[in-house]
Amino acid sequence: MNAGTYDDDTLGGRMSLCRENRGMSVEEAAGHLGVLAESWEAWERDRDVPRANRLSMIAGLLGVTPSWLLSGQGAGPVEVKTTEPDDLLRAVKDASEEVAALNKRIDDIAARLAQRNKL
Structure with missing residues (x-):
């Protein structure tokens, strides 16, 4: 996937896109980050925003840059091929x-x- 080809124009939408692209459930992603699944779901639904210190960790987990996660600009996710x-x-x-x-x-x-x- 290339940057600029996404329909998801919110932080939550980009988080959801990346998580699904990496084949992770909400529970798995939240567990890797050490937060409740409810918190992760709230972020993906744009009902809440992660703190700045978590944003970098989320970007690392999802394989994108923090700037892409926040704005959609820069290096976005790489498509993971399923076999x-x-x-x-x-x-x-x-x-x-x-x-x-x-x-x-x-x-x-x-x-x-x-x-x-x-x-």
Whole structure:
């Protein structure tokens, strides 16, 4: 995601966008920050505003700059890609095949070295 492409034009809207983008529940985000879920929800709904000392911590947790969180200007969130289980299984299978091919190559090189040392 690039800065400037968001419909959320409030602090709470940007917090919600980032939290969801990172795949966190309200409870998880609040727990990481050490606040009640009700406080986090109030911030996301623009019913309350976090104190300045919390703002930097929230930005860090959400992977954005404090200035983006406050104003929408600057570096915004990076989209987190979700991976389907079938994609993960395919990736494991592909990696296993690559490891097997590398092991065979290493064995072939070791055999050639052993043969060379016998000469």
